[in-house]
Amino acid sequence: MNIQSLVDEVPVEGEYSMEGIDFISSGEQFLTFLLAQEQYAVNILCVEEIRSWENPTKIPNAPHYVKGVINMRGIIVPIIDLRLKFDIGEAIYCETTVVVVLTVVNDDKSRTIGFVVDAVSDVLNAEENEIKKAPAFGGCVPQEYIAGLVNVAENVVTVLNVVALQTIEAHQLD
């Protein structure tokens, strides 16, 4: 007798009764944010937290887009300014400047890095087939960081590849 199949059919309390929350039947959710008026998105499951900007401690001889490290509840988290990394917009730090902290487990190793963006905007639901391949027609953002494009009303949102973002290019003095 397959007990598991019975269990699957039993409704769990609260499963259908929540209101006011957009349920996604399938597909994934993305956090969208702004970089110089352009919309970008990352998989929401990677988002650890969203913090306001604070001055980080500098890392000696780091690339210009690595702003330094901050203390996030005892964890040392490096901060990368996406505007500088992708060379879009101006890297100004004001009240709406936020840091999106992303955690990705890759090869058994989890990495937590904060990314400076201009502002966070919305949560986006997208089915897998809605994410379209980005055409390789220039643009500041290197292709390896782009996972695809999603149309939202009149706008186009660039979905970023979080694993690629987390990979820090080894930098040397020379």
Added chain:
Amino acid sequence: MSIDLSQFIPSFLEESFEGLELMESSLLTLQQGDDDSINAIFRAAHSIKGGAGTFGFNHVTEFTHLVETLLDEMRNGQRNIVQPEVELLLVSVDCLRFLIKAIRDEEPCENSKIAETAKLLEFALQKQEIEAAVTTNHEITSDNSQAFSTWLITFIPEPHLVQTGNDPLLLFNALAELGEVSLEADCKELPSLLGLDAETLHLTWTLSLKTSVNEDEIKEVFEWVEDECQLSITQQKSDSAENKLVSSPLVEEAVKAPQIKAVPSPVVVNSPEKSTQKSKSETGSIRVGVDKVDSLINLVGELVITQSMLSELGNDFEMSKLTRLTNGLEQLLQNTKELQESVMRIRMLPISFVFNRFPRLVHDLSKKTDKEVTLVINGEQTELDKTVMEQIGDPLVHLVRNAVDHGIESKETRIANGKSEVGTITLAAYHQGGNVVIEINDDGGGIDRQAVFDKAVEKGLVDTSNTLNESQVFDLIFEPGFSTAKELSDISGRGVGMDVVKKNIQSLGGRIQVQSEQGKGSQFKVYLPLTLAILDGQLVKVGREVYIIPLITIVESLQVKEQLINRVSGDMVLYRLREDNVPIIPIYQLFDIPADNKELSNALLVVVEADGQKVGLMVDDLLAQQQVVVKSLNDNYQQVEGISGATILGDGSVAMILDVPGMITMALKRAQRQQSNEKASKKKIETEVLA
């Protein structure tokens, strides 16, 4: 009911390693009539076999079975405890350790050594049989006649079998390893779904097993449930006679073959071990004494009390309660400090974890080199951080090897020099200040200073005209490629090693000292920090950044006097510090950050030392000294040159911990690059002028 067994594998591995360690140490001291030891060894082997069987590591089970049988005979007094067999058992322990390591690292465990040892074990067992009964050969052939017979097994477990943690399915899987199994379950007793209790067993089984093993081996599968079931095993009928004909000559041959090799030679299986490779589970778990956990719980309780007292004070605070507040804060400080210490203590393990391997090592080595050596161990209860412990093992092994191989002289020489025939090596560990000191003493020949010096001259490390004092000469043995051994042995003497030993110890933040008197012996003293997770640091300020310099590296801090600054040999800035000329590294330049003060005169200089090189780090300001908790930058970022880690300061901000040796290499690289750049530009100008 099926349980995911894989979750228990790590603890099985851990327990097996502990069991093997126990077997090894007991075997080394094993003597005739020592029932306690032999029982302890037997139990350890038995639980390894049982565990391995449960998890389906059959090669381990089979191998351990042989060891266990041999031990059983010794335990029952059927067999005398003699040296060759103890040696064989020691080799078997090595093989088992190798097998279990292979399981842990998920590596294939093919090794001829293991097969060979297994053969020797079998041979040793059969030898006994030959002595006991003359009919061994017959027995074996009759054993063999059971090849591929069918066994009928009825297995009627008690209803509470599964509650004792046994799973019939696992038993059947184990049977399936022995041969072909077909089984029938009798579900007559099975109640309706309503009356079903998941923890009660209602089934009985009838199995038929087609296998070549004998009854005992089948029984063994059921060993753990023997008392909780009714079991009957009957042999049905022998399979075709052909099998018998084909296999019996093979077996006879197998029996004869190992007879040529009478007694096994004690050989350490260390070739398959890749000590440089970090195994994945070495950082795994830690065993903590209950007392340590209890004291932690006590402390946390106190902390909670202090916290509630403080929050009550804060609810309606008035100035009259100020003394109570300061008292409360004091208490909080005390509590947190104690808590920190207790937590750190969890990481501390007695150094016996490292020392335990040495009796065996010395035993094997003294056999190999034909010397008699006693090993004395003192202070094995001294506690040391787990990380330090893991990394100090290999260097210590090297030092002990050297002591046996080079230190202790041969028997003849010892007698000729009026010493006792038996050499002594003393291992000792104790606390001294904030350090743990490990001493390796031997009463051997000592280090020949002249030979070291001559060798160094030959290698071009020093000039004949140099006069070196005693400790400088001894420091030469830590130079790469240095060995005074007259001939290479496979134990030591290849000249790789002492430099690695020194490097490893230094990377742990420790140092090593040598003392030796020719003809009397040598002493190596290893100084290690208690822990790697906390270090005493000097906070310094450069511009807006705060850096931490490890206190252990600081020689002194001083204000620069202009007249002592010398620019020599082409604009190299040196500072005269008494006898030494110390190069100056301005941190702001090295790290490319803004600084308040870029003028050398009147600047603050922190003189630090690493690898015997002193340098002056130019800083803007000296701040407090405090203990800091070291956090890795590697976890989320990457290694940064000149930085060994980061820490969180009292105000929650992050500060970088300076890596002094790294900074020195960085500064050297820069200087070289600058030089070559200058040369290149000079050349360019020259060529332009020429043109």
